[in-house]
Amino acid sequence: MKAWVLHGINDMKQEAVAEPVLHDGEVLVQVKAAGICSSDISRVYVNGAYHYPIILGHEFSGVTMEGRRVGVFPLLPCFTCDSCRQNRYETCSNYGYIGSRQNGAFAESVAVPKWNLMDLPDTLSFEHAAMLEPASVALHAVKHFDLTNVNTAAVVGNGTIGRLIAKWLNIYGVEKVSVIGRNDNTPQNMDACIEAVGSVDALKRCIDAVRPNGQIVLVGNPNAEFGLEQKLYWQILRKQLILRGSWNGSFRVDWQETMDNIDQLDLDELISHRFSFNELDKAVAMMKNKTERYSKVMIRV
Numbered sequence: 001m002k003a004w005v006l007h008g009i010n011d012m013k014q015e016a017v018a019e020p021v022l023h024d025g026e027v028l029v030q031v032k033a034a035g036i037c038s039s040d041i042s043r044v045y046v047n048g049a050y051h052y053p054i055i056l057g058h059e060f061s062g063v064t065m066e067g068r069r070v071g072v073f074p075l076l077p078c079f080t081c082d083s084c085r086q087n088r089y090e091t092c093s094n095y096g097y098i099g100s101r102q103n104g105a106f107a108e109s110v111a112v113p114k115w116n117l118m119d120l121p122d123t124l125s126f127e128h129a130a131m132l133e134p135a136s137v138a139l140h141a142v143k144h145f146d147l148t149n150v151n152t153a154a155v156v157g158n159g160t161i162g163r164l165i166a167k168w169l170n171i172y173g174v175e176k177v178s179v180i181g182r183n184d185n186t187p188q189n190m191d192a193c194i195e196a197v198g199s200v201d202a203l204k205r206c207i208d209a210v211r212p213n214g215q216i217v218l219v220g221n222p223n224a225e226f227g228l229e230q231k232l233y234w235q236i237l238r239k240q241l242i243l244r245g246s247w248n249g250s251f252r253v254d255w256q257e258t259m260d261n262i263d264q265l266d267l268d269e270l271i272s273h274r275f276s277f278n279e280l281d282k283a284v285a286m287m288k289n290k291t292e293r294y295s296k297v298m299i300r301v
């Protein structure tokens with residue numbers, strides 16, 4: 001089959017590789033649509049992967065050999081740690097991951113445990129199903145807030161996750177939601193703020209934006225060291241801020257809720273680019289070099 005294989009930083013090539021070998025409980029999923037995550041750009045160009053060679057791609061949908069149309073939860077829990085035993089798979093202490101720790105969806109087929117499959121209604125397109133992952137990550141972040149005291153919220157970061165978070169805040173009835181991009185002014189006195197970039201500057205803006213005793217959820221994944229100045233740290237203390245981290249999404253709770261609300265999320269609005277499988281190298285280069293403004297970049301396999 002055809003696959004884009006990452007051999008090292010800045011070294012991804014399309015190759016003919018053997019079809020995945022299926023282990024117990026796994027099925028072969030023929031990939032139909034795969035989104036490119038900003039974390040993939042970091043893997044290809046900046047920080048690399050856990051091991052090589054590796055096929056990336058963790059936001060995807062496809063069809064099983066039996067013809068089931070499926071979405072795929074990419075996290076592979078250990079099922080034995082304390083978190084797993086409480087069904088909180090996202091905080092599993094020893095997980096695998098399709099598309100970062102083991103081969104993913106930038107290929108014609110991928111091996112997926114049956115447990116990780118989510119059947120798709122006929123009305124749900126493969127592209128939208130490929131966005132169940134980022135949409136569930138966004139939902140998961142929003143659910144960390146105590147929204148009873150939240151009427152105003154800022155989202156620092158206008159990438160796909162930031163924009164999805166804003167949509168979820170609206171669905172959850174937060175009256176005023178501001179999405180803040182790099183060049184926007186930081187609003188003040190907000191009840192809540194989400195850091196959806198993964199940079200000290202974005203955290204600083206969050207801490208600035210939020211009122212005393214306000215809430216911050218951190219979801220942006222930094223790709224470099226993250227040092228806090230004393231002044232910034234003091235602000236957290238003096239404002240008595242509540243900070244909460246968020247990682248991944250809860251399977252199946254968040255995924256089901258995302259599927260139930262998929263129309264309200266208006267995902268088409270977030271898909272800025274579509275590339276064919278053969279153009280994946282062009283797609284990642286465009287994202288890295290920011291030669292065009294993009295939000296979600298979708299690969300059709």
Ligand SMILES: [Zn+2]
Nearest residue numbers: 037038039059
């Ligand atoms: Zn991702």
Ligand SMILES: [Zn+2]
Nearest residue numbers: 078081084092
């Ligand atoms: Zn576990």
